[in-house]
Amino acid sequence: MSMEFKGIPWLILAQVLASFFNVHAYVPAVIVFGDSSVDSGNNNQIPTLLKSNFEPYGRDFIGRKPTGRFCNGRLPTDFISEAFGLKPTVPAYLDPDYNITDFATGVCFASAGTGYDNVTSDVLNVIPLWKEVEYFKEYQERLKGYLGNEKASEVLGEALYLISIGTNDFLENYYLLPHRQFEFSEEEYENFLVGIASNFVNELYRLGARKISLGGLPPMGCLPLERTTDIFFGSVCVEEYNDVAHDFNEKLKALVEQLNKQLPGIRLVLSNPYDLLLEMIQNPESFGFESTAVACCATGLFELGYLCNKFSHFTCIDANKYVFWDSFHPTEKTNAIIAGHVVKASLAQFL
Template sequence: MDHRKQQGRARTPPNMHQIAFHLFLLCSSSSSFAMTMRRRGFQQQLLLVVALLVVTGAALHCHCATAASSEPDQQTTPVPPPDHQETPPPQAPGPSPPPSSGRRRGSPSPHRRPPPPPPPKQQVDPEPDQEDGGPPAVLPPRVVVSPQDPHPPGGPPGGGAAAVVNRTTGCTTLLVLGDSTVDPGNNNRLPTTARANFLPYGLNFYGRRPTGRFTNGRLATDMLAEKLGIGRTIPGFYDPSLKLAQLRRGVSFASGGSGYDDTTANRINVLSFSAQVRNFVRYKLLIRTLLGPRRAERLLNRAAFVISSGTNDMLSLYLASSSNRSSVVDMDTYENHLIARVANYTQAMILLGARRFIFVGLPPMGCLPIARTLVGTGSDRCDETLNQIAASFNSKLIQLLNIINFQRQIATSYIDTYTAIHDATADPKTFGLTEVSRGCCGSGVIEVGQTCRGRRTCGDPSHYLYWDAIHPTETTNQLIADVMMDSITQLYS
């Protein structure tokens, strides 16, 4: 179901620019901020400050300007520091600087690289810069093979046939935020147990190796990238092998176990959604280094932002309330809380240059194998209360997207995974499935993540709806990717 935009004029919240201006005056006393202003220009930095304000609230400090002035290494995307929730810009791999209590004025920054030579012409948009205010040029998607995937499954080690470029859309960049349904391995670099970088995860991935994806093969966003001709996968922002030049095709900021509520992520020490948006700010600074300000802004304007989250929030709260009746939470109130956060995050990304959004709705959570086990419905039926909660959240999300679409030049799409998975559960033969009530890993009713490590699997995962007790198989991800592709086509029409 596609909710197309209606023309209207976006209005800034009444006092947002005043708050940003006072923050600017407060921070301008630092020399680092003054240098950043001279280098970047007032308007771009002001937008970054406003966007960060929307995400982090009043707890914004002046060191954000210092972070903006740093330039990570051109060759690799940085590895996140241990404190990933409140981090300065990530450092590039290399020798650690000598310990000291502080850095003297004028000394080289540990995050700054020496001025690099100009990037090769083939890595940058070939069209000349347009004058400000002119319409952005739409380039056909480019074919790129991720370093993770040197050849397709079953193909020759030297590389298989390149992906076919899809010229029906103007989408050349995918930027992804969310949870384990779209995390390609960012959690591998975090001090958390919420990982999938071991077998049998990745059993059907390129090279039959685990990458941190919570499935047996590729994610829906990987398949969408291939359909668009962008690449065979979407890499993680924390992938240590990621090169700066690859950022123009897109990355995933997602983190398994995360949700729209930061508390959900903090419980298991993964990247909260607000931390993912802050990483998007860093991405914007990196892409400006590669392409320059105007081309970077055009790239963000025509990029597709895929957002898939919320299941961990709703499921964890519902199960906690079910096990402790004395602390039952009003789910309707919590849904409204999450929707408000979605609205804030989306507005922050719009201020940073995002224009096209694809929101993935919640699945029928009561049909998840782990939900059937913990709630006690068994394999015969789904928990209808959980399904109703998911449907209620989805209807509120759709209402929010209709409001967002009133903003000028903003377009959103909603991916109805609830209906797709519910239909596959009710009539598996139509979708070529034989098992829809349990996962392929282990017993299929409780194993997720670490409890799936080294377990035996089913004979043919392609006939299973779920890979483990929560996450879909590559077959199910393909179904979702097809719906996403339809939405992409409509967003760029």
């Protein structure tokens, strides 16, 4: 399916999707949970070292503003919101510059560095998934106060819920720290996380969510940070990590099928970026990219967060030539292509 997006100018991709699809859509809001792949600035407001509210982050964002997004511009969720005829950005719930009038059509509870596993969020002192749910409950009450119970319930029931999480559980937790490795084999840990994902979706369903997209893992062994660990072996992708991501996505697929049978009225889909992102990495020229093994910021080998700053040497001039912005996160161009694919492939039923 990704072949259909080759050659399309990425800057107009979201506008094309919006004009083509949203004629029949009724999605009054986009509500986001997850990690740095979708955090639009919540980490700015908490005491953690994992932040990106400084240059060169955001240099290609609207107004050239570093918002706390781990990207040079917009995130996939921003493009998805626009494709559904909503705002071109999804604001962070903890951002004091926004209020319930802004959040009524879109809100992000995600926190960079978090995971399904509470141990993962403890590593860098970020917002755990259960706390994202607590913020969502608070948001529901605020929305009822703003719109009234009936209208708020309608919005919450028709909203599109986007979930993107899980990479940190493996790369920041399981493979980096000994605790979970002593408790679980790789497969057992996958099953442990899938169980948490199931509980999370069930909780959202209990709270009124019906249109839900559960995000799969990317080919995490091909992230520049992971390839750097094999720099003396040609900076190849870490296939073990890719295999785990692929297996985990298959288990999420089975979970989606199971929950769609168990929960009346739910419309749960798996939005899986794995194959498309891997194709970009393996065939970059087909998408207009030049670099995949290294990122745009600084040396592109290991920098992210505070190591990717305006004083970093060697930061690229044109991020559109790169699949990755920093050693862990895609560029805005990559995000636009992924969002376009997700809208067309898995979210089309909500349009």
